[in-house]
Amino acid sequence: MESIPFDVMDPDCPSRVVLQRIGDKWTPLIVHALKDGTLRFSELRVAVGGITPKVLTQTLRTLERDGLVERTVFAEVPVRVEYRLTALGESLLGPLDAVRAWAESHAGNILQARDAFDATV
Amino acid sequence: MESIPFDVMDPDCPSRVVLQRIGDKWTPLIVHALKDGTLRFSELRVAVGGITPKVLTQTLRTLERDGLVERTVFAEVPVRVEYRLTALGESLLGPLDAVRAWAESHAGNILQARDAFDATV
DNA sequence: CGGTATCCGTACGGATACTG
């Protein structure tokens, strides 16, 4: 095995696919919503404002497939489904939260920069 | 001003727009390419493998508008254009690099998880 | 060299309604 197996700057490297997955529209929000533990489908829907059930399902399936989220179905009536981060998913929490925190704390600067830029053009 | 002005979990919060911008397909790669200093358009093209000139221009314009990248044109023949991160852009370097590093170091796990998942389905 | 212009395909996300 090599010392640097993956390189996002290489267009053919799988890590680039991974980078885009975790950088998609909803993944960061869902992962962040699950940081404190288990949530049910409907709770996730509320926690992640604005997401439609279809897209939530889609994203959760992808996250499950990628080994970031674990899905547990309880055979009750009505049925209960719980989602939680796997160890791999939890390891993503830190990096993702850093970006999220940056976005929240610098959103003002960016909005400001946009206004300034648009004013000159 | 409020203590928590921005919240990505709020669908109407501008920080969510910001989060999606910096999480788009090329932004992390471009920012990472510029981490060591100034690059010209054609150097960026090479550094970020697989990007077309049109999309590179588009992304750079957005980054410039958002105050993350500075564009300098030198009136020479042939013309020289240099791109570099602003202070704001450099502040994004850390968070983004954390995600990039995660993607590179965990790409293997994810690929593996996918195979396992696909095998059961 | 550093882009633009043009055209194109699709894949993603959204809205709504329905179901086991």
Added chain:
DNA sequence: CAGTATCCGTACGGATACCG
């Protein structure tokens, strides 16, 4: 409750060719 099914629009990215 936890999804699916269906339909839809567009916006994004890509390929190619051309320009100041």
